[in-house]
Amino acid sequence: MAMTAGSTQKPDPTAEIDLDAFVRDGFVGVPNFLSGAGLEQLRTWVCEIEAWPPGEGTWFQHDELGERGVVRTRTENFSPHHAGLRQMLTTGALPQMAGRLLGEPAVLYKEKVNYKYPGGAAFAPHQDAPAYPQVPVTVSCLLAVDDATTENGCLELVAGRHHALLPTNGEGCIPADVAERLSWVAMPVPAGSLLWFHGHTPHRSGPNRSPHPRRALYLTYNAAALGDLREAYYAHKRATFAKMSAANAGRISLIGHFQGTTPPGDA
Numbered sequence: 486m487a488m489t490a491g492s493t494q495k496p497d498p499t500a501e502i503d504l505d506a507f508v509r510d511g512f513v514g515v516p517n518f519l520s521g522a523g524l525e526q527l528r529t530w531v532c533e534i535e536a537w538p539p540g541e542g543t544w545f546q547h548d549e550l551g552e553r554g555v556v557r558t559r560t561e562n563f564s565p566h567h568a569g570l571r572q573m574l575t576t577g578a579l580p581q582m583a584g585r586l587l588g589e590p591a592v593l594y595k596e597k598v599n600y601k602y603p604g605g606a607a608f609a610p611h612q613d614a615p616a617y618p619q620v621p622v623t624v625s626c627l628l629a630v631d632d633a634t635t636e637n638g639c640l641e642l643v644a645g646r647h648h649a650l651l652p653t654n655g656e657g658c659i660p661a662d663v664a665e666r667l668s669w670v671a672m673p674v675p676a677g678s679l680l681w682f683h684g685h686t687p688h689r690s691g692p693n694r695s696p697h698p699r700r701a702l703y704l705t706y707n708a709a710a711l712g713d714l715r716e717a718y719y720a721h722k723r724a725t726f727a728k729m730s731a732a733n734a735g736r737i738s739l740i741g742h743f744q745g746t747t748p749p750g751d752a
Contacts, residue, residue: 499578499585502681507586511647511686512672515582518628519677527677530570531598531630531700534563542723547737549745552604558745559737561597562719570596574704579626583706586624586681591706592713594623598630601638601690601699606745610664610689613705614650615657616739618721619714620707623684629674630700637699638691640680641669647683657740659687674701692744 507513519527535557539546545561564571573579575593583591594617617623633639646667654660659667667687674680682688684705693699707714725739735747 499581502582502585504585507681507683510642510644512642512644512680512682513586514672514674515679515681516675517677518578518679524677526569527573527628527702528630530567531702534560534567534570534598535600537563537566545722548748549606549743550748551602551606551745553602555748556602556605557600558602558605558743558747559597559599561595562715563598564593564596579628579704580706582679582681583624583626583704584709586683587622587706587708590709591624592709592715594620594705594707594714595718596702596704598700598702601693601701603693603696603698605638605693605699606743607638607692608690609656609742609744610659610667610687611653611657611740611742612650612659612687613684615653617684617705617718618739619717620684620711623705623707625682625684625703625705627674627680627682628702628704629676629678629680630702631698632676633672633674633699633701634695635671635673635691637693637695637697639671639673639699640682640688640690641671642682643667643669643687646687647685650685651687656742658742664689689742 501515503513537544544563544566547559548555549558564574574596580591613625627640651659652663672680722739737743
């Protein structure tokens with residue numbers, strides 16, 4: 486089930502990246518990365534992995550208590566177990582784009598799908614770097630499966646604040662008094678388009694106030710010179726979750742940015 490070349494994916498998308506904008510702002514959009522059959526194939530794959538049962542030592546499935554009861558909120562570490570998504574995320578245009586932004590060849594560090602169903606929870610202001618202990622610098626890509634809008638909780642980012650870490654609170658997030666002094670910019674992303682951002686770019690997202698899901702892949706890459714660190718990251722996450730106290734049991738990440746409620750026993 487490989488992604489086919491041709492009209493569904495542009496032949497040289499790296500040429501469309503505004504590198505100057507990324508260096509200046511810490512984020513940059515790439516419109517219409519997928520369309521037509523390519524976008525429909527992606528949606529089929531996302532539905533497949535959403536339906537997987539909770540993994541034991543494999544993928545992660547996280548749920549939340551939403552408006553419709555328990556709904557899936559995140560699937561993570563799925564690329565080793567899905568040939569089509571693995572090929573799309575680790576070869577071709579996406580790692581090439583990541584390499585252009587990093588200034589050197591890139592490899593996939595981690596991947597997830599956030600589903601954000603109607604009523605789905607917000608994510609608190611944060612930078613990704615505190616949650617990625619194996620690497621000093623990353624770039625991440627939001628690939629919109631559905632239109633991400635201000636109504637359904639699109640990302641909001643802060644331009645030009647990606648050169649250093651901001652203070653963090655006990656959850657590993659940006660404290661409220663710091664966040665309120667930042668200039669947040671909402672970034673709607675049409676389905677099939679990309680939004681790339683630096684691992685130090687402050688970002689957050691609101692709840693989904695629409696009647697439709699806001700599914701998106703989040704793909705994170707590091708410089709290949711640092712090594713392939715996916716297994717190290719997920720081994721660390723699995724070990725950290727195994728030792729997690731009851732006070733932090735609702736987390737779906739190494740930091741506490743998820744603002745929703747997870748059902749008992751979520752893993």
